[in-house]
Amino acid sequence: MTRFGAIDGVDFVEQARTFGLAERGRELLEQNGRGEVSVESCRAALLTAATERQRAASPPIAGQTAHITHDERDKMRSGIESALMHRFRPSNALDTAVDAGHWRGMSLLEIGRRNLELNGEKTSGKSKREIADMCLRAHSTSDFPSVLANVAHKTLRDGYQTAPRTFTAWARQSTLPDFKPISRVQLGGAPALLQVPEGGEITQGTIADGKEVYALATFGRIFNITRQTLINDDLDAFSRIPNMFGRAAADLESDTVYGILLSNPNMGDGNPLFGSVHGNLAGAGGAVSMTTVQAAQIAMGSQVGLEGRPINIMPKWLLGGTSTWVPAYQLLKPVNSTKSTDVNPYQDAFVPIIEQRLNGGTNATPWFLIADPATVDTIEYAYLEGEEGVFLDERIGFEVDGMEFKARLDFAAKAIDSRGMYKNPGVVNG
Numbered sequence: 001m002t003r004f005g006a007i008d009g010v011d012f013v014e015q016a017r018t019f020g021l022a023e024r025g026r027e028l029l030e031q032n033g034r035g036e037v038s039v040e041s042c043r044a045a046l047l048t049a050a051t052e053r054q055r056a057a058s059p060p061i062a063g064q065t066a067h068i069t070h071d072e073r074d075k076m077r078s079g080i081e082s083a084l085m086h087r088f089r090p091s092n093a094l095d096t097a098v099d100a101g102h103w104r105g106m107s108l109l110e111i112g113r114r115n116l117e118l119n120g121e122k123t124s125g126k127s128k129r130e131i132a133d134m135c136l137r138a139h140s141t142s143d144f145p146s147v148l149a150n151v152a153h154k155t156l157r158d159g160y161q162t163a164p165r166t167f168t169a170w171a172r173q174s175t176l177p178d179f180k181p182i183s184r185v186q187l188g189g190a191p192a193l194l195q196v197p198e199g200g201e202i203t204q205g206t207i208a209d210g211k212e213v214y215a216l217a218t219f220g221r222i223f224n225i226t227r228q229t230l231i232n233d234d235l236d237a238f239s240r241i242p243n244m245f246g247r248a249a250a251d252l253e254s255d256t257v258y259g260i261l262l263s264n265p266n267m268g269d270g271n272p273l274f275g276s277v278h279g280n281l282a283g284a285g286g287a288v289s290m291t292t293v294q295a296a297q298i299a300m301g302s303q304v305g306l307e308g309r310p311i312n313i314m315p316k317w318l319l320g321g322t323s324t325w326v327p328a329y330q331l332l333k334p335v336n337s338t339k340s341t342d343v344n345p346y347q348d349a350f351v352p353i354i355e356q357r358l359n360g361g362t363n364a365t366p367w368f369l370i371a372d373p374a375t376v377d378t379i380e381y382a383y384l385e386g387e388e389g390v391f392l393d394e395r396i397g398f399e400v401d402g403m404e405f406k407a408r409l410d411f412a413a414k415a416i417d418s419r420g421m422y423k424n425p426g427v428v429n430g
Contacts, residue, residue: 159246
């Protein structure tokens with residue numbers, strides 16, 4: 001059994017004394033000297049005794065729980081952000097939990113000066129330019145770079161999310177892991193089951209498929225927030241401008257998706273998306289009516305899978321420009337009549353979607369019937385995995401006196417299967 005040496009024994013008793021357990025330390029040392037306990041057991045026993053003594057000296061208060069308070073600097077940053085978001089859009093409530101009202105009514109430069117002072121910086125006698133420089137300097141105690149970045153992020157996403165994107169209802173969303181071209185397979189139906197004679201062999205069948213290939217693309221623009229922004233109290237520079245960049249990103253997505261319907265690109269088989277080969281284009285344009293919609297529905301119902309069997313496609317959306325609004329709603333609403341022959345067979349048959357990008361101007365305005373992408377592929381749109389939508393990167397400027405922001409969107413869209421979409425060229429407006 002291990003025993004304390006002379007010096008180690010003195011050190012052990014001294015350690016016990018610092019714990020307020022000198023007597024217990026001497027007892028353990030004597031037991032070790034008699035060979036009753038090892039050195040390791042002595043040390044463990046001393047630590048246990050010290051822990052129990054500490055617990056007894058600080059008993060928990062009944063009913064009391066521990067709470068972690070917010071860091072005051074984080075609270076100040078949150079308060080400034082809330083005040084600026086309220087100034088950007090008054091419907092954004094001031095966050096009273098972080099004392100946002102304290103910052104209300106201050107100019108950007110006043111907020112920056114006060115923030116610097118609360119963080120221990122001396123601003124007395126500084127000019128407006130010097131204060132602005134201190135606020136936007138990378139290694140100062142200013143919270144303004146992070147505050148401006150957070151406000152810019154929020155207003156960017158606000159603009160992106162509030163911009164109308166009608167294609168999300170009828171197109172299918174996907175995510176891609178990288179920027180490499182990806183193949184989307186058009187699966188046909190399974191081959192027909194064949195009767196197996198007694199003792200016969202079950203033969204192997206194959207599933208026909210088609211293939212469409214596309215890849216993500218990156219879109220982006222840079223804008224700056226300079227010290228002049230703070231001096232001029234120009235809130236628009238990091239609130240409305242990012243907001244407009246967010247709307248621009250949403251518009252780009254819509255332009256991309258609806259551009260496919262309007263441009264009628266070739267599919268993987270070399271034929272246009274809408275055409276006679278795919279059986280999804282009306283021979284002559286016409287306005288939305290029972291006659292034209294019935295023809296479209298019959299054409300979609302006549303589609304067959306890649307193996308040649310009917311696939312019973314049912315349209316779900318009626319999609320068109322502004323001029324289709326009235327005839328579409330007239331077609332889909334009930335008829336008030338006592339005659340059974342006047343019943344509207346298309347009452348609530350489809351969901352109408354009106355999209356301004358499909359307006360024909362002085363040309364014909366096309367309209368479309370679209371199937372549910374859960375039953376057959378239509379158009380697929382995709383984002384980079386983990387970055388769905390528009391994002392903002394920022395850095396302290398090197399070429400500009402201030403901050404640089406980069407709005408970035410990784411996005412792509414592709415028509416995957418022509419069978420789930422039907423086009424009528426429409427009629428000339430007016």
